Amino acid sequence: MANDKDVVIVAAARTPFGRFGGSLAGIDYYELGAIPMREVIKRSGVKPEVVKEVFWGVGDTSACRDPFTPVAARQSLIKAGLPHETVSISFDMACVSAMHAVKLAAMEMAAGEIDAAIAGGATSFGQSPLVVRNIRFSGFRMGDVKMEDPLLALGYKDFNPVSVDTDNVAAEYGFTRQDLDELAARSHQNYAKAHEAGKFKDEMIPMTFPQPKGDPKVLEIDEQYRPGTTVEGLSKLKSIYGTKMITAGNAPGLNDGATAILLMTRARAKELGLKVLGVVVASTSIAINASRMPEGPGFSMLKALQKANLTWDDMDYLEINEAFAAVPLVSMKVAAQGNAKLYKSLFDKMNPNGSAIAIGHPNTATGARIIMNLMYELRRKGGGYAMGSLCGGLAQADACIIKVE
Numbered sequence: 105m106a107n108d109k110d111v112v113i114v115a116a117a118r119t120p121f122g123r124f125g126g127s128l129a130g131i132d133y134y135e136l137g138a139i140p141m142r143e144v145i146k147r148s149g150v151k152p153e154v155v156k157e158v159f160w161g162v163g164d165t166s167a168c169r170d171p172f173t174p175v176a177a178r179q180s181l182i183k184a185g186l187p188h189e190t191v192s193i194s195f196d197m198a199c200v201s202a203m204h205a206v207k208l209a210a211m212e213m214a215a216g217e218i219d220a221a222i223a224g225g226a227t228s229f230g231q232s233p234l235v236v237r238n239i240r241f242s243g244f245r246m247g248d249v250k251m252e253d254p255l256l257a258l259g260y261k262d263f264n265p266v267s268v269d270t271d272n273v274a275a276e277y278g279f280t281r282q283d284l285d286e287l288a289a290r291s292h293q294n295y296a297k298a299h300e301a302g303k304f305k306d307e308m309i310p311m312t313f314p315q316p317k318g319d320p321k322v323l324e325i326d327e328q329y330r331p332g333t334t335v336e337g338l339s340k341l342k343s344i345y346g347t348k349m350i351t352a353g354n355a356p357g358l359n360d361g362a363t364a365i366l367l368m369t370r371a372r373a374k375e376l377g378l379k380v381l382g383v384v385v386a387s388t389s390i391a392i393n394a395s396r397m398p399e400g401p402g403f404s405m406l407k408a409l410q411k412a413n414l415t416w417d418d419m420d421y422l423e424i425n426e427a428f429a430a431v432p433l434v435s436m437k438v439a440a441q442g443n444a445k446l447y448k449s450l451f452d453k454m455n456p457n458g459s460a461i462a463i464g465h466p467n468t469a470t471g472a473r474i475i476m477n478l479m480y481e482l483r484r485k486g487g488g489y490a491m492g493s494l495c496g497g498l499a500q501a502d503a504c505i506i507k508v509e
Contacts, residue, residue, distance in 0.1 A: 106370060106509070108369065108370050108371035108374070109213075109214070109369060109370065110369065110370040110383050110384075111209070111210040111213050111214070111367055111368075111369060111370075111383070111384040112367065112368055112369070112370050112373050112380045112381070112382065112383050112384070113366070113367055113380070113381045113382040113383070113384070113475075113476075113479060113506075114148050114150075114366050114367070114368055114373050114378045114379065114380065114381060115143075115144035115145075115147040115148040115365070115366040115381070116144065116307060116363075116364070116365045116366070116381065116472070116475070116476035116479065116480075117140045117143040117144050117147060117307060117308075117309050117363075117364060117476070118140055118224075118307055118308060118361060118362065118363040118364070118469065118472070118473050118476065119136070119139055119140060119308070119309055119311060119361045119362050119363075120308055120309075120310075120311060120323045120324065120325060120326050120327065120361070121326040121327065121328060121359045121360065121361035121463055121464030121465075121466055121469075121473075122230070122323075122327050122359060122360040122361060122464070123327035123328055123357055123359060123464070124229055124230060124357055124358040124359065124360075125230055126230070126327045126360070127311070127313055127321070127323050127327060128228070128230065128311075128360035128361065129228070129230025129231070130230070131228070131360070132169070133167045133168050133169070133176065133226065133228050133231055134168070134169075134176060134179040134180045134183050135180075135183055136180075136228055136360065136361075136362045137160065137176060137177070137179075137180030137183075137184075137224075137225075137226035137362050138180045138181070138183035138184035139184075139309060139311075139362055140224060140309065140362050140363055140364035141158070141180060141184035141186065141222055141224075141364050142184045142185060143309050143364065144222060144364045144365065144366040145184070145185070145186075145366070147366075148366055148378060149378075150220075150366075150376060150378070152184075152185055152186045152187060152190075153186075153187050153189075153190075154220050154372075154376070155181075155186055155190055155220050155221060155222055155366070156190070156191065156218035156219065156220050156221060157190065157191045157192060157193070157209070157212065157218050157221045157222075158177050158178075158180075158181050158186070158190060158191070158192040158193070158221065158222045158223075159177075159192075159193055159195075159205035159206075159208045159209050159221060159222070159223045159224075160176065160177030160180065160192060160193065160194050160205060160222075160223075160224060160225055160226070161194075161195065161196070161197065161201025161202040161204070161205050161224065161225025161226075161227075161467075161468030161469065161471070162174075162176045162177065162194040162195065162196060162201070162225065162226070162468055163196050163197075163198050163199075163201060163225075163227060163467050163468040164227065164228075164229075164232055164254075164467075164468075166232055166233055166235070166254065167227075167228040167229075167231035167232050167233075174194070175192070175194055176194045176226070177192035177193060177194040178192045178194070180226070181222075193208070196468070197468075197496060197497045197500060197502075198467055198468070198496035198497035198498075198500075199425065199465070199467045199468070199470055199471070199494055199495065199496025199497065200389070200471060200494060200495070200496040200497055200500050200501065200502045201225045201467070201468040201471060201496070202223070202224050202225035202363055202468055202469050202470060202471035202472035202473070203387075203470075203471025203472065203474065203475065203492065203493075203494060203503075203504055204387075204389065204471065204502050205223035205224060205225060205471070206223045206365060206367065206384060206387060206471070206472065206475060206504060207387035207388075207389065207502065207504070208223070209221035209222075209223040209367050210367065210384050210387060213367070213368075213369050219368060219369045219371070219372040220366070220367070220368045220369075220372055221366075221367050221368075222364050222365070222366055222367075223364070223365050223367060223472060224362065224363040224364035224365055224469065224472040225362070225363060225468035225469045225471070225472065226362035226363075226466070226468065226469055227359070227360065227361065227362075227466035227467045227468045227469050228360045228466070229255065229358035229359060229360055229466070230358075230360050231360075232254060232255055234251040234252065234253055234254075235251065235252045235253075235254055236249050236250070236251055236252070237252060255358060257345050258358075260498060263394055263395070263498065264395065265345050266397060266427075266428075267344060267345050267347050267350045267355065267428065268345060268346065268347055269394075269395045269396070269397055269398075270347075270350060270397060270398050270428045270430050270431065271343075271347035271348055271349050271350050271430070272395070273395075273396060273397070273398045273399065273430070273434055274349060274398060274428075274430035274433065274434060275348065275349070277433070277434050277437055279349075279430060279433050279434070280349070281339070281343075281348070281349040282335070282339075283429075283433060284349050284350075284351075284354040284428075284429040284430055284433070285335045285338040285339055285351075285353065285354055285429070286335050287354070287426070287432065287433060287461075288333070288338055288353055288354040288426075288429045288461045289333055289334055289335045289338060290455075290458075291426055291429075291455060291458040291459055291460075291461040291462040291463075292329060292330055292331075292458065292461070292462045293333075294455060294456060294458040294462070295326075295329050295457060295458030295462035295463060296329070296331065296458075297457075298456070298457035298458060299325060299329070303457055303480070303481070303484070304325075304326075304457075304477075305324075306476075306480040306483075307473070307476045307477060307480055308324060308326075310322055310323065310324040311324075326462070326463045326464050327359075327464065328356065328357050328359055328460075328462060328463060328464035328465075329458075329462050329463070329464075330462075333353075333462075337353075338351070338353040338354060341353045349430070350428060350430070354428065354429040354430075354461065355426075355428045355429070355461065356426060356427065356428075356460035356461050356463075356464060356465035357464060357465070359464035359465055359466045360466055361464065361466035361469050361473075362466070362469050363469040363470075363471075363472035363473045363476070364472065365475060365476060367384070370383075380509065381479060381483065381508070382475075382479040382482070382483075382506045382507065382508050383506060383507045383508075383509065384504065384505075384506055385414075385489070385505040385506060386408050386411045386412035386503075386504070386505045387408070387502065387503070387504045387505075388404050388407040388408040388411055388502065388503050388504075389404065389500065389501070389502050390403050390404045390407055390500070390501050390502075391500045391501075392499045392501075393499060394498040394499045395499070396499050397427075397431070397495050397496075397498075397499040398428070398430050398431045398433075398434035398435060398495065399434055399435060399438050399499075400435070400495035400499050400500065400501030401424045401425070401431065401432070401435040401438075401493035401494055401495050401501050401503065402424075402434065402435035402436065402437070402438025402439040402493075403438060403501065404493050404501040404502055404503035405422075405424075405435070405439050405491055405493050405503045406438075406439060406441075407503065408491060408493075408503040408504070408505050409491075409505075412505050414489065414505065416439075416446060416449065416450065418489050419453060419489050419490060419491050419505075420453070420482060420485060420488035420489055420490055421453055421456055421478055421481055421482065421488075421490040421491075422450060422453045422454045422455070422490065422491055422492070422493075423454065423455050423456075423459055423474045423477065423478055423490075423491075423492040423493070424436070424454060424455065424459070424492075424493050424494070425459055425460050425465070425470055425471075425474060425492075425493070425494035425495070426455070426459040426460040426461040426465075427460060427465065427494065427495055427496070429461060431495060432454060432455065432459070435493070435495075436450045436451060436454065456481060457477055457481065459474075467496065470494060471492075471494055471502065471504075474492035474493075474494065474504075475492055475504055475506060478490035478491075478492050478506060479506055479508060482506070482507075482508035483508050485508075487507075487508045487509055488507070488508060489505060489506070490505070490506055491503060491504065491505045491506075492504055492506075
């Protein structure tokens with residue numbers, strides 16, 4: 105039943121997601137974040153001062169022009185035209201960040217602190233610099249300097265690369281390279297159908313890029329998508345970083361992009377005469393052993409169902425982010441708790457429009473993309489419930505259940 109204290113979505117938008125070194129690679133990081141912030145204000149028609157706080161996922165501050173404490177959310181919101189008096193938080197939970205930003209906004213509204221907020225995030229792998237370490241106090245005067253690429257074997261220095269842990273857990277659950285490649289091909293196929301049907305037009309902001317010659321380029325598709333992707337083609341790719349099953353084809357790319365969701369209490373939306381696009385029903389967070397990342401979304405979804413007092417039968421759609429193809433496969437096993445029939449049912453509902461393998465994965469922006477894509481899909485259906493989940497940050501995970509009335 106509708107309640108004035110409900111946290112509702114009144115606008116949601118994102119940039120197209122660019123491939124590594126692609127169309128978005130040259131965009132200043134603060135401007136990248138400002139693009140969807142500006143758009144949700146425009147779409148809702150509210151005055152910028154209505155927004156009381158911005159919750160913003162920022163995983164890699166090296167992409168910022170001010171890499172040391174850049175307060176990226178604040179710089180982006182000022183560029184977006186929000187008042188200097190707007191409070192903001194820039195935080196890092198890796199891939200979980202933008203979904204957790206929605207949770208933080210909802211918590212502040214539930215506490216009565218604010219009645220409107222923007223939640224989302226931005227990532228620019230294309231702006232990530234090479235790093236030179238340990239020369240500040242070493243008395244270095246002459247000789248070669250070793251540069252480090254932080255994107256190589258992406259992960260955490262004191263732990264396995266995330267691809268290695270994912271490979272190990274997938275094998276433990278009995279999944280094969282064929283299973284992973286089939287899921288990856290399905291992602292591209294589902295994306296193709298969704299794009300052809302115009303489904304991404306609700307959420308995506310077309311972007312125009314001047315060209316040296318001729319007309320400007322208009323980008324209105326995610327650059328990660330590869331038409332004609334097949335299992336046969338994927339099977340020819342070599343595995344990476346010493347894994348047996350993980351390849352560049354069954355994992356997402358290093359992508360650029362930004363997302364934003366404008367949330368309000370239902371009472372504030374009603375006062376402003378705004379249409380409610382969706383309702384945030386429940387948000388949950390979990391953390392497990394750092395080497396078990398692919399299991400995280402499964403556990404967080406189970407926790408979300410319990411919190412919302414709902415069942416799998418209530419869910420019309422699911423999205424489990426394809427941080428690797430193995431992640432949704434493993435997490436569905438966790439979620440189904442040994443029930444083969446339920447596993448099949450979850451698989452059929454999962455990632456109807458593709459996920460990160462086809463769409464791309466600008467890490468700290470993805471969580472909000474999942475929420476808005478599910479919300480718009482429910483709106484096309486005519487209402488219902490959906491749940492999104494994703495892992496990140498040394499095996500943390502969030503899940504979010506939304507409703508369209």
